[in-house]
Amino acid sequence: MKCILHISVLLCLTFILSNTQEAPCKLQGKFELSGLYKSGDIMLGGIFVVNFKTIPPEIDFRSKPVQWKCESFEFSVFQKAQIMAFAIEEVNKRTDLLPNITLGYQLYDNCVSLPVSLRVATTLISTMEDVVPDLSCNGPPPVVAIIGDPLSAHSIAISRILSLFQMPMVSYYATCSCLSNKQEFPTFFRTVPSDAFQVKAVIQIIKRYGWTWVGAIATDDDYGQYAIKIFLEEFQKYGCVSFIETVPSVTENNIIRRIVKSIKQSTATVIVVFSSEEELNPLIKEIVRQNITGKQWIASEAWSTSSVIAIKENFVSFGGVIGIAIRRGEIPGLQDFLLQIRPDYDLRNNLIIHFWEKTFSCKFLENENTTNASRNDSSKVCTGLEDITSTYTAYNDVSELRSAYNVHKAVYALAHALHNLMNCNDGYGPFENNTCANIRNVQSWQLLHYLKNVNFTNHLGERVAFDENGDPLAIYDIVNWQQDSKGAVKIKSIGLYDASSTTGDELLINEEDIFWNFEYGLVAKSICSESCQPGTRKSARKGEPFCCFDCIPCADGEVSIALDSTECFKCPDDFWSNDRKTECVLKEIEFLSYDDAMGVTLTTISAFGACLSLSVLIIFIHYRHTPVVKANNSELSFLLLVSLILCFLCALCFIGKPSNITCILRHVAFGISFVLCISCILVKTIVVIMAFNATLPGNNTMKWFGVTQQRGTVLIFTLIQSVVCTIWMAMTPSIPTKNTRYQTAKIIFECDVGSVTGFSCLLGYIGLLAGACFVLAFLARNLPDNFNEAKFITFSMLIFCAVWITFIPAYISSPGKHTVAVEVFAILASSYGLLFAIFSPKCYIILFKPELNTKKALMGRAVTTK
Known part of the structure; x- marks a missing residue:
């Protein structure tokens, strides 16, 4: 390996050749650092935070700056440094791991200062001697790997330098996720998770x-x-x-x-x-x-x-x-090792001196760093014989080994990497030409290869390995x-x-x-807004994070079933939301039934009207030979009463659950029965007018409108309505339908008219006959008393028309089953109007004034009227 000399610290002076002898390179400077040292065949470096306060020197650019000063010694971190020493001692004692190889260490305190950390790093990767005696740089580098730095910021800076020389660094506490980037930090590993x-x-x-x-x-x-x-x-x-x-x-x-x-x-x-x-x-x-x-x-x-x-x-x-x-992990035998510490006056182990002085609040006179002032002050003098076992500090507390446990794993990771390197078989090595590395001359880049593939189980049964990011x-x-x-x-x-x-x-x-x-x-609660319960949805507050929101109740017909729903969901067509808007329930099916109060009332009124009409019919049949009955066209009166009975009974077709039969029947029965009723009244009105005209001299019109013609007229009018109903029901029959247009919360079960045109023709035809009847009756209202039925017909038609004219807006505006109720009410009201207006005066005379039910009485009234 080439000489590793950091450019900021290890710039060699240009050597001069003289008499074929080389002048050795000298270091530009040497840092005063606190550390621990032990020699070995292979050296490991270490960077720890032992002192937590630094005093930087004043820089005036007029003299060489003095060294940084470190204060505030921390026992727990010094324990970590000692654990590195302990782990190396353990490895050296083992025969199954790196046999015949002794590991040594050189570790320093970085004083929580990046400048000091950089000084430590450059010191570790360079020679420790003041003079480099052998420029060939044979043998292993000063250290093959570094354990530390514990701080992420420091590790980033140091790793950038170490990666230039392919030197591995295994941190026990630097957790920054940025260090997982192998492009920037290819030689960085750690035993603490990212x-x-x-x-x-x-x-x-x-x-x-x-x-x-x-x-x-x-x-x-x-x-x-x-x-x-x-x-x-x-x-x-x-x-x-x-x-x-x-x-x-x-x-x-x-x-x-x-x-x-x-x-x-x-x-x-x-x-x-x-x-x-x-x-x-x-x-x-x-x-x-x-x-x-x-x-x-x-x-x-x-x-x-x-x-x-x-x-x-x-x-x-x-x-x-x-x-x-x-x-957390346990390290057997650690406490005994920690308590074996003794002062060492080697400057390379000055951290032990600092530890001893801090522990026993004393000063060593032999300490070269002790100033004259400190020697002469009142501080207690350290003897080196103080009993360390009598103290209890974070240094000898091994109950909570966490980051310290990671130091132990880091040492063993490097030891296993070196062991795997040493056991390489020539010809099967990972390097060029399948060569292996020489453990006696191992280089950092060679160790780096094996460190990536470390995989072992430690004394606690925990697997120690690194992933592709060195984590x-x-x-x-x-x-x-x-x-x-x-x-x-x-x-x-x-x-x-x-x-x-x-x-x-x-x-x-x-x-x-x-x-x-x-x-x-209680468990802490930390939310910006309370959760929106089922039945509500979240509505974001403008300008605030999405966690801050208001809870808006779901609209009718919509539900939310989960907490913090962001939207409400619409129920299917046949369903509706319950009161809490938490579930869709089947819509209430509404129709005018025989069970509710309105249905019962209308049914009773209808039945009563039919019975009353039947009673009047019975009375008229019983008194059919009396003048009052005869004078009012008894046959048409009987037919009119039968049609009124049908009118009252047809109202029952509108009550109850709609079906295909009842939907057709209600409109057909209504249209035909009312046309039959109005036709009878119209014919009676025509008969009254013709009878009056027949009393005039030379007028013989009655022979043209006899009983046969009267029957035929009623039949024709009724057949016309029957044809309208037949065509209507044949083309677009009235069928049961579920109406949700007017009441979304309910299904209105009703009969769809099928064709509005057909229904309009049915009503229009009835209205046409009623209008014609009203006009004729109105014109005949002043006829003599014995033909005075026209007055009652006029009044009855007035009631009939008033009822059906008011029916139209009421029918359109009434919701649900009330629409049908309005139609039934119109049928019953108009039927009762006809019954009472036309027949009550006659029944009164028949039942309560029999003396007036004579031909003489009727003729007398006629004379009086004249």
Whole structure:
């Protein structure tokens, strides 16, 4: 492998040939870094965040800048660095993995600073010596692979450099989905799932509890921005985002207060946060200070298990946090290894010195980095004999190994790749001419080939492998922030998200284990608008997200059967919506039946009219020899009474469920019976007029209009109507039909007239006869009393015409069964009008004034009238 010298750090001075001797290249500079070191046949590099605060030097461009200073030592991250050392020690002790090969390590602290991370990366890929003694660069590179960086932004920058040299980098905590792009980051791998899977897990949780209205917060870095971008793309297919805020990388109080204001003003109860604990902490403190409660926080894996945030003081606002956490694992023998640590005065292991001083709050006099001021101050002096087993910090707490467990997997992934490389058989190798790599002179690009195909099962039975994007199998723990009996915050696992699940149920949560930080322990509710119940539809609010809507009741005849229906569906023709608009029910079939009150009333009136007409007929037959009956053309009177009986009875054909027979019968019976009735009255009127004219001298017209002619006239008039009815029913018969034009909620079961022309001819013919009868009767109204029947006929025709003239608009405007009722009423009213107007005076004389029912009385009245 060629010398790997980063151009910013490893620019060699031009060497000068003199006396056939080479002048060695010298480094332009050397960085002062905190790290751990152990030599080996093959070296692995490591980048960790041990100190969480950096103090950059002042740059005035007048002198060489001093080194960056790192502060705020974090025990839990130093534990991760020690786990890398522990895993390498484990591999070195194994005989089945890399036998006769010793792994070494060189790892550094990046102090949460990108410039420092770049310094670390360039240091790892270059020689550690001040002078490069062998310009031929034989042997393996300084490190063949790097474990880290834990931060996505740092990993992006470092990977761009490492990819130039085909050096693999295995991160244990960088989750940005952008790093899955093998075109840009071909040498990047990780043992932590990509944010793309984390976002899927978050959305699965949100869907599980029906949260459609959420707030979103992300840090202003690659990790936060890529995560929030994927989240928005996926979540907006399901719900809406109330607000989106960005936490600045450098704390700015005005921005923090603005974010808190957005949280307070939003109606969203659920807030999703993609952030690291360092950048989120200032926002957390402001939220707690302002005592914001009643929010359900969804934590990304970067802060879901943070011991810095998950404290008692924050529980009022952040109790019940549901978070995505890196899969927890156990590493046997780790705690014993951690407690074996002892001070090492090798500058390459200065992190141990910093750890010891931080743990026991003391200073080593031998520490070269200790200033004279610190030597003479009141700080306790470290002896190196302090009892580490008597302390309890995040360093020796191995109960929650998550990202630390990923460090262990990263080391073993590289070890297995090297082992597979070492076991290659010549002639069957993957490289040019089927050659194999030399484990004693392994190059990074050769290791890269084997790392892509790593596939093994670790001590916990978990499969470790990388997909085509360098990502591991996505498995997360779902955690919940709760309080124990002493009030301390504990982070409890409540479920699992397994993206590789073959059962179709990727998210498994034990509901009984969840603590909800809401009144009565109820599940949080976060929606912009309440769900639209069946019977309503969603109507979007103008200018607002689709999750914010109004619920509009379905129109009559339409239904919705599901929650949050976007539209109502029209019922089939024979169906109608129920009162709640939730289902289509069969329409009520309405017709004038014998069961309802109106039908019973009309039936009774009809039957009574027929009986009354029959009674009058019986009276007239019984008194047929009396002058009153004789003087009024008894034969026509009998026929008229029979026709009236038929008129009353034909009304019954209009009542009851329509059928083919009743539809034809009702119109035929109505038309013929009424024409027969009016024909009798018309003939009687003509007879009265002719009888009066016959009394005049020289007038003998009665012989031309005798009984035979009278019968023939009635028959002809009736036959004409019969012909009209026959033609009508033959061409377009009246049939039962379901009418929904006037009442959409009901089916009006009625008889369709078939032909409006036929029905008009039927009514018009009756009207023509009635009009002619009325005119003739009106002209004969002043005839002598013994022929005074014309007065009663005039009155009866006046009633008849008035009834049928008012019938037309009433018939047209009456809905449903009332249309038929109006027709029946017109039939009965006109029939009663004829019966009473014509026959009541005669019955009165026959029954109550028999003394007037004599020829002498009739003639006397006639004389008196004259």
